[in-house]
Amino acid sequence: MSSDEEIFGKRPKEYFQVKEKKTVTFIFSCLYMGFMGFIPIFLGILGFMKIYFPGASTWFFVSNIVLGILMIIGAIATFNFFKMGIYLFGLTLILDILFHLSLGFEELDAINGLYLFIGFALVPIIPRWKLFK
Template sequence: MSSDEEIFGKRPKEYFEVKNKKSVGFLLSSLYMGFMGSIPILLGILGFMKIYFPGAPQWFFVSNIIFGILMIIGSYGTYNFKKNGIYLFTASLIIDILFHLSLGLEELDAIHGLYFFIGFALVPIIPRWKFFK
């Protein structure tokens, strides 16, 4: 028994054995990441129409749209097994959350998006990490 097994117990090795590269779960997680990118775009458009947070400066809505586009590019890169896609999506999601918090918007949709990304989208991605370039 190795020292890792003594500390953590036996881990199921089947979890990390991937039979097919693009499963239904992987496809759903990529689609979810793309959907999460469409939310800031929609909020930016609603902001320009003065429906969403009318007192915010214009650069805030432009940055929302830019971060949404970056998230969609990151989800497309993830679907094509690019490590930069995961990094781009995660960085733009976190920076978007920080922009919301810096203006005093305590919106839970962006923060919940981070929790769902960690809990839902990374589950099928982590076993396929060896296929990413």
């Protein structure tokens, strides 16, 4: 028995054996990632209409829209099995969180999105990592 098995127990080997490339859970996780990209775009549009944070400057809303577009590009690249897509989505999500926290906005939608991305979206993606380019 190896030291890893002593610490973590015996891991099922079939978790990393991929039978189908794009399963329903993989498609749903990519759709979720794309949906998370529409939230900053929607908030940016509401900001331009002076509904969301009416006192904020326009560069804040433009940067929200740009981050949302980058998230959607990351979701599409993930769906097409590019490693860059997962990195791009994760980086823009973290940038969105840091951006809101640095400006003092206490909204937790991006932080909840990070938890759901780690817990929901990465579960069907990790076994397919060897298929990504």
